[in-house]
Amino acid sequence: MALISNEPDLLMNAILSSQSKEIQQLKEQNEFLLEQSKKKDDFLNTAVHELKAPLQPMINSAELASSGIISDKEALEVVSQMSSQVMDLMSVILDSSKINDNTFELVKSNASIFDLLNEAKIMADNSQENSIPIVIDIKEDIQTFVDNVRLSQVFRNILNNAIKFTKKGFIHVTALTNKINNEIVITFSDSGSGIPPHMLTNIFDQYSTDKTNNPDGTGLGLYLCKGIIEKHGGKISAENNQLGGALFTIKLPFISPTIAIPNSTQKSCNDSTCNIQN
Numbered sequence: 001m002a003l004i005s006n007e008p009d010l011l012m013n014a015i016l017s018s019q020s021k022e023i024q025q026l027k028e029q030n031e032f033l034l035e036q037s038k039k040k041d042d043f044l045n046t047a048v049h050e051l052k053a054p055l056q057p058m059i060n061s062a063e064l065a066s067s068g069i070i071s072d073k074e075a076l077e078v079v080s081q082m083s084s085q086v087m088d089l090m091s092v093i094l095d096s097s098k099i100n101d102n103t104f105e106l107v108k109s110n111a112s113i114f115d116l117l118n119e120a121k122i123m124a125d126n127s128q129e130n131s132i133p134i135v136i137d138i139k140e141d142i143q144t145f146v147d148n149v150r151l152s153q154v155f156r157n158i159l160n161n162a163i164k165f166t167k168k169g170f171i172h173v174t175a176l177t178n179k180i181n182n183e184i185v186i187t188f189s190d191s192g193s194g195i196p197p198h199m200l201t202n203i204f205d206q207y208s209t210d211k212t213n214n215p216d217g218t219g220l221g222l223y224l225c226k227g228i229i230e231k232h233g234g235k236i237s238a239e240n241n242q243l244g245g246a247l248f249t250i251k252l253p254f255i256s257p258t259i260a261i262p263n264s265t266q267k268s269c270n271d272s273t274c275n276i277q278n
Helices: 007-052 055-066 072-101 113-127 148-164 221-231
Strands: 109-112 134-138 143-146 171-178 183-190 235-240 246-253
Touching: 055 072, 072 221, 109 113, 109 148, 113 134, 113 148, 113 171, 113 183, 143 148, 148 171, 148 183, 148 221, 148 246, 221 235
Parallel strands: 134 171
Antiparallel strands: 109 143, 171 183, 183 246, 235 246
16 A cells, blocks of 8 residues: 655645745734834824924014014024024934934044033033932043034933933932943933833834823934944943832943044044044
């Protein structure tokens, strides 16, 4: 009696199994794209709202000034303030686009970590309403070689976020050098509401924001922070403190200060060493 081979059945099962995996992968990719599309739509709606919001005060000020109710100087002050808000948002959008296109560049120079943090602290203090104390705790003078403007931008963003979600208590900032790993470690700890659990894994993603607690958020601030830190060859992470509040940690390669380099030659500094291109 001849034996009947089951090879066709095994082959068919293998084909079906492979197709099933491909269908599942396509389904997951489709869900991811739909989620990204929704986030982008949410961002566009928020961005349009944020861009439109300053226009009405500017129009009102112009009308009041033309009617003689307020002075031209008062109207110009409102226009200047509102224009700055629009420019800030446009800068974030353009920088995020450069990160996506990999055209984002750094201009590095000698810097004091304390000076950059203190500058960010002063600006954050001037913009906050709750008077949350910001304590900078640095035991050493850390001099390094970074993009001062961009790193200060990261510090301001994290401090402003901490202020936004901290109703009482304080914000504690530390900085130290880890000589074993040759890196600078900077932490921002607050006593606020902390990071929602569902946001912890994607808090640095583009368009990622918690619409419940931050309805006006664009989801670009921390994405830009991550891009700037990684462009320096560093890492940024976020977690919740055990006793409440959020903790952001930045690790940067420690690069010794160097003699000033003309701006035209310091545009390719992407990792722990600075490759100078003339």
